[in-house]
Amino acid sequence: MAAMSTKLLEGERALVTGCAGGIGRGIARALKAEGATVLGSDIAAPPAEDGIDFLAGDLSKRDGWRTLLDGATTKLGSISLLVHAASPRRQEVDTPLTVSEETWDAMLEVNLRSGFFLAREVGRHMRDNGIKGRILLITSLHRQTPRNLPHYSAAKAGMTMAMKELARAFAPAGIRVNALAPGAIPGGGFVADDLGSLVAQIPLGRAGTPDDIAQMAVAILSERFGRYVVGTTVEVDGGLGLLSWIPSKA
Numbered sequence: 001m002a003a004m005s006t007k008l009l010e011g012e013r014a015l016v017t018g019c020a021g022g023i024g025r026g027i028a029r030a031l032k033a034e035g036a037t038v039l040g041s042d043i044a045a046p047p048a049e050d051g052i053d054f055l056a057g058d059l060s061k062r063d064g065w066r067t068l069l070d071g072a073t074t075k076l077g078s079i080s081l082l083v084h085a086a087s088p089r090r091q092e093v094d095t096p097l098t099v100s101e102e103t104w105d106a107m108l109e110v111n112l113r114s115g116f117f118l119a120r121e122v123g124r125h126m127r128d129n130g131i132k133g134r135i136l137l138i139t140s141l142h143r144q145t146p147r148n149l150p151h152y153s154a155a156k157a158g159m160t161m162a163m164k165e166l167a168r169a170f171a172p173a174g175i176r177v178n179a180l181a182p183g184a185i186p187g188g189g190f191v192a193d194d195l196g197s198l199v200a201q202i203p204l205g206r207a208g209t210p211d212d213i214a215q216m217a218v219a220i221l222s223e224r225f226g227r228y229v230v231g232t233t234v235e236v237d238g239g240l241g242l243l244s245w246i247p248s249k250a
Contacts, residue, residue, distance in 0.1 A: 007035030008222035013076045014038045015122070017068070018086030019054065020046050023138060023185060026210025027083050027217045028052050034218050039076055041068055042086065059086050059114035060106050069121055080131050081221055082122045084115045085138040087155075096150045104151040111155035116162045119177065123170045132174035134221045137163050138213075139179045139233060141241050156181075160233055167231030176230050178220050182213050183237025203239030212236055 014031045018024035019040030028040045029050055038052045045054035055075060057068035072079060088106050119135050126133035142149075143156040160179060167177040184198055185208045199207050216236045220226040235241050 005035060007033075008218055008224055009081070010035035012036040012080045012221075013078055014081035014083065015041065015068075015072045015076065015079050016083045016085060017041045017057065017059065017118070018084070018138070019052075020044065022085075023182060023210050023213050024083070024085035026214040027085060030211070030214035030218050031081065031083075031221070034222070036081060037076065039072055041072070059110045059118075060088070062109075065114040065118040066121075069118060069125075073125065078129055078131060079122055079125060080133040082119060082133070082135045083138070083217060083221075084119060084136070086114070087111050087138075087152075090149055090152050092149075094151065095148050099149070099151050107151040108155045108158070112158040112162065115159055116166075119162070119166055123166060123175055123177070126175050127170065127173040133176075134226070135166065135170075135175070135177040136217055136221060137177075137179045139163075139181045141181050141183060141235065141237055143181060143233070145241075163233070164231050171230050176226065178226075178229055178231065179233040180213060180217060180220070181233050181235045181237065181241075183208050183235070183240040185210060185213060201240075201243060202237075203242060206238065208236065208238055212238075 009031055014036045016024055016028040016038060019028050020042035028038050032038045032051050040052050040054045041057040043058050045056040048054055055071050058064045088110055094103050115137055123135060137159050139159045140156040142153045143160045147153050163177055163179045170177055213236050216234060220229055
């Protein structure tokens with residue numbers, strides 16, 4: 001008798017957006033290590049590595065999500081896991097009094113509009129093909145705490161509610177939709193030098209890593225650990241969200 005695989009995601013087919021680096025790349029590697037076939041996407045696709053194939057996809061364009069989905073289903077055949085981690089890089093100068101319409105539109109286009117429609121259509125694909133799949137959106141602690149970057153906070157807050165709406169719509173088909181809210185992760189929108197004194201305020205006493213986020217993503221996406229988790233945002237932040245006020249560079 002053949003031995004059963006001990007990998008959590010054996011046989012799954014995953015699409016991960018925002019995969020050129022940081023949190024998205026970390027999640028893609030973790031899914032691959034747990035047995036999934038992984039297709040990563042970003043605005044410019046890096047070379048394939050670690051057994052992960054990549055596909056360029058510009059989610060800031062109006063139909064970018066549709067083009068990406070068409071390409072992904074062609075490459076993967078079917079999709080049982082979706083992780084939407086794509087987001088424009090934040091700029092600290094884009095405060096409530098200075099952010100431009102163009103910057104606002106780009107942030108909401110990639111995070112909220114493309115994230116919603118991509119997740120919805122992947123969910124429909126799963127439902128129509130009898131796939132009890134899982135969808136995971138990467139939001140932020142700043143979905144509920146101001147960050148002095150209104151377009152970013154608004155986009156992540158909107159993603160959180162979109163996730164809940166999709167979770168209610170697809171749960172009857174056995175499709176689980178959830179979100180992760182990372183804390184201070186170097187490479188996840190800012191560089192290590194920006195952390196300053198923030199690390200000293202984090203209850204666990206350190207910044208997070210993409211792998212910290214990736215391991216929780218694996219757990220939620222797996223049927224071994226996440227099978228009854230639906231419509232939930234899990235904070236992976238070392239306790240940063242426990243603070244009564246989160247510094248603007250968190």
